[in-house]
Amino acid sequence: MRIELNTSFKSREVSFIKKKLDEYNLGYTDGYNEKPLNVFINEKGEIIGGLVGITYWNWLYIDRLWVDKKHRGKGLGAKILETAEKEARLRGCTGIHLDVHDFQNIAFYKKRGFKIQGEIKDLPEEHSRYLIIKIL
Numbered sequence: 001m002r003i004e005l006n007t008s009f010k011s012r013e014v015s016f017i018k019k020k021l022d023e024y025n026l027g028y029t030d031g032y033n034e035k036p037l038n039v040f041i042n043e044k045g046e047i048i049g050g051l052v053g054i055t056y057w058n059w060l061y062i063d064r065l066w067v068d069k070k071h072r073g074k075g076l077g078a079k080i081l082e083t084a085e086k087e088a089r090l091r092g093c094t095g096i097h098l099d100v101h102d103f104q105n106i107a108f109y110k111k112r113g114f115k116i117q118g119e120i121k122d123l124p125e126e127h128s129r130y131l132i133i134k135i136l
Contacts, residue, residue, distance in 0.1 A: 032056045035091065039083045041067075041076055049076045051084050060088035062098035077108060089136055096134045102127050109134075 006013055022032075033056055040050040049067035053060055062084070067077045088096060096114075100106050101124075106116075109132055118131040 029057065033058075037084055037087055037091075039080045039087075041080060043071075049080055051080045053084060055088055055091050055093055058092055058094050060084060060091075060093050060096040062096060065098075078112065081112060085134075085136065094136055096136065098132060099129055100132055101129050106130060106132070 004013075008014065026032075035055050037053045037055050037060060038051065040047050042048065048071045050065075051062060052064040053062045055061075065077065065080065067080070085096065097117075098109075100109060112134070114132040114134045116130050117133050120129045123129040
């Protein structure tokens with residue numbers, strides 16, 4: 001028996017572990033039903049904001065939501081989120097979840113009906129990371 005340290009996100013070993021965990025998980029579900037859900041706002045051919053997410057198990061997971069600093073405060077983030085939420089509902093999603101840090105304008109999400117479900121303090125140091133959800 002040998003223990004190896006591997007620092008790659010993509011390797012044969014990483015793929016193997018993901019595949020084995022998926023096999024296990026699928027013993028308890030009828031599949032992931034994963035489908036990308038991405039929303040982008042372009043201005044003059046340039047992306048000025050967007051959301052990267054995925055729907056699975058009747059939930060939308062938001063991996064990233066970003067608006068260019070020059071365009072913040074104009075309601076673009078809300079429009080992006082509204083567009084994603086509308087599509088999630090069409091896909092039969094019953095909720096949305098994501099992680100957000102205290103310095104990433106958590107008030108933006110609270111204003112739109114998200115609730116904090118958990119907190120990890122000092123991630124990164126002197127800040128908190130929150131799991132937030134919204135039931136649709």
